[in-house]
Amino acid sequence: MLKKGLFLLMILAMVFCLAACERELAVELEIVDGDRWSGKIAIFSDSYLSDYRDYYVAAYFVAQKYETKKMYDQMMSDREYSDNGWLISTMVGDNIILSEIDPNDDCSFAKFIDKIAVDQEVKVLILNPAGMGWYQTLNSNEAIDKLRETREDIFVIYCGYYNSQNGEKPLGEIAKKADLIIEGNYLKAYYMIPAQAAKMGAKTFVYYSRPYLLNNNLGYSDEHDIIKSECEKLDIEFIDAFTEMPGGSEYYSQEDFSKSVAENIDYYGKNTAFFSEHWARHNELILSCYEKGAIYLPESAWTLYDCLNALEINVPDEYEMGVWLGYYGGDYRKYAVEQINQKIIEAGLSGRFSYIPMIDSILLAMVAADYAVKWMNGEVPKEDVDVEVLRECLEAYTGPGVDIETYTEEGITYENYLLLMQPYLIF
Secondary structure, eight states: OHHHHHHHHHHHTOOOOOOOOTTTOOOOOOOOOSOSOSSEEEEEEOOTTSTTHHHHHHHHHHHHHHSOHHHHHHHHHTOOBOTTSOBOSOEEOSSEEEEEOOTTOTTHHHHHHHHHHTOTTEEEEEEESBSSHHHHHTTHHHHHHHHHHHOTTSEEEEEOBGGGGGTOOOHHHHHTTOSEEEEEOHHHHHHHHHHHHHHTTOSEEEEEEOHHHHTTTSSHHHHHHHHHHHHHHTTOEEEEEESBOTTSSSBOOHHHHHHHHHHHHHHHOSSEEEEESSGGGHHHHHHHHHHHTOEEOOOTTOOHHHHHHHTTOOOOHHHHHHHHTTOOOTHHHHHHHHHHHHHHHHTTOTTSBEEOSSOHHHHHHHHHHHHHHHHHHTSSOSSSOOHHHHHHHHHHHHOSOOEEEEEEETTEEEEEEEEEEOOOEEO
């Protein structure tokens, strides 16, 4: 509980606005005062205690942006936790209603839906994330159907229906549940990663993976095969390498993994791009590429904090949480980019390290809330999705270059189901 308390204190200390920085060209956003729309946004998120705590933090970022400091502090003080640390209360502010998953209560989501169904001030519901395994357990889609019986006026947004990455079909039926679904376009990213490697001068591509994932229907075999195929089209030699010992029982030690990367760089040369589908050895991969002058490419859960940590760049206490979570707006982003860029320039490695602006779990929640406010204000259509306005919301955080596609299944295009890909940026 002490760890959780310290964590939340750091969140309370944050002030979120996005300032322009030389490399990202992000625009400045002001903290709103709560008087710009009528209605409330309800958010249901993952918990800090889960493996997906970034979704939980994203929800708090939204609350901190759209509530006055006084109300946000009141919401924090009103929280109630179970003995084992799971949030069991619903926090109600002037503009935001926030609750989290309680895995000890299979009805926690249904109870939340019941609460907002009778609250006529609630105009938008955001699920962040939607479609994870525990949402299936809680029958989220069935709960949305029940909500629609009495509250057809509520605009429902699904952030990241991640089962689409694991081959679940048909997603067209899921698209009918929500008014807007926004999700990272990971499939397209598989095609763009080799293109980014080629842009950075790669002649060889070393793909680190876990063998057991490639042998299961978890989407990783698709990632592997697409990247391999695209490398071949670009005349880039594709090399398989592994983060786990034979049999998949345990990871290679940090020392052994670093030795593997170093040996691959020595053998294939510095114009070798390195990519790992798993975060377990990212620090070692980043540091080895830095020390040996190779090319580094990030995966979707990567943040600038990984690079700061790997390169042993000191992060002041007031910046650490913002940088780690991948939000790094304003001073957080500016600090991270400047420090990493300086170290890479000093090492003569400009153009050798690529990154994405924000972690998707944070980005999607912030964009969902920003679009929701515009929807309540009547700035976007009530029925259809204004893709260009959504793009503006996205690029306010990432800078220009966001790619947006609609989801198509069996010849049917679902205009409300949007797949997003952030621009790749290079140090």
